[in-house]
Amino acid sequence: MKNENLARIARECDVFLLDMDGTVYLGERPIGDMQNTLQKMRGAGKSIVYLTNNSSKSAEEYIRKLDRLHFWDERDSVYTSGMAAAEYLKETHAGKRVYLVGTEALREEFLRAGIALCEESPDVCVLAYDTALTFEKIRKCNEFLVKGAFYVATHPDAVCPADGVSWPDVGSFLKLFETSCKRLPDVICGKPYTVMGDCVRRKLSAPKERIVMVGDRLNTDIRFGVNNGFRTLLVLSGEATAEQAETSCDRAEAVAESLNEIAEYL
Ligand SMILES: [Mg+2]
Known part of the structure; x- marks a missing residue:
């Protein structure tokens, strides 16, 4: 069955703000064939910004980890709280x-x-x-x-x-x-508030409606997207369950089993 909401996000958004743990990897383990999915997204002209609330590490430390998992490309960027x-x-x-x-x-x-x-x-x-x-x-x-x-x-x-x-x-x-x-x-500063959203948006030249926040937590990732006027995609590969997605006051525009599902619509 076609995921119409996900298809619309794939079609209309140029910038993908990606939470990391629970969204692209679980600890040291990639979620499905994420390397391929990310490559496909770049090939379709999508910009990738890895976004994290963790302020204990520098962007360089995250880049090293993403590189180790083959998730990093020179066109990507990392932004921390x-x-x-x-x-x-x-x-x-x-x-x-x-x-x-x-x-x-x-x-x-x-x-x-x-x-x-x-x-x-x-x-x-x-x-x-x-x-x-x-x-x-x-x-x-x-x-x-x-x-x-x-x-x-x-x-x-x-x-x-x-x-x-x-x-x-x-x-x-x-x-x-x-x-x-x-x-x-x-x-x-971090998710779900707007300081980090404002900073990221100033760095990008995309309008809000072409930016999507992708994450596995409703009350941080999805609420961040909503608070900043971005589009939202909840992935069920981490913390949130399908039931929570339906009942939470934080509603995502689209829900997918994992980010890998978007590859079908690129
Ligand atoms: Mg997460």
Whole structure:
């Protein structure tokens, strides 16, 4: 049976924003013949942008993984919530002093973007996915937030998928600071919010209605697409089930078993 909604997306969209885990791979395992599907999409003139909320890694680290899985092509790009946070700060808090709770990879990314990082008296605190988090960083961030620093979080995910038990992610740390200093972020950059969507769209020359967000999570990927005015494609190769797709308040324009299904319509 023909998937009319998927066919329409294949026909009308030029830019495919792809979530990674659950959408193109599961951990280290490609989903079906994804390499071939991606190649077919490029052949049909589609642009591929890999989009992730994970701000612990740099774009280069993701490119290395995608390359290892044969998912990478020079025409593709990678965008992380950490990159969106750096761009947001440049746009709206130019020249301000920033305290970053984040990995070395993100620190380098911020410095490359020309952001003035500091260890004392910041104007802005950025909470990213810091897999080298220490009590000292928590203590300092808490102090700066209590003293009124502007509060930016890279993304809201409570946990990060991992083999076995999932890892605590930024959303869990937001709860910690909510408890310790009674503050919620002034801005959250990643999915499902609009900061990362605005950043990506500025880099592309496509109108919103020709951009589609493809992902396996309803309340992050699909809600991100809707919040940003993009088209949406939910894939059932990861977290969301067919039943959730039908009953959730987050509705995707099209639903497919996996992204591989789109190859039929290109
Ligand atoms: Mg996912």
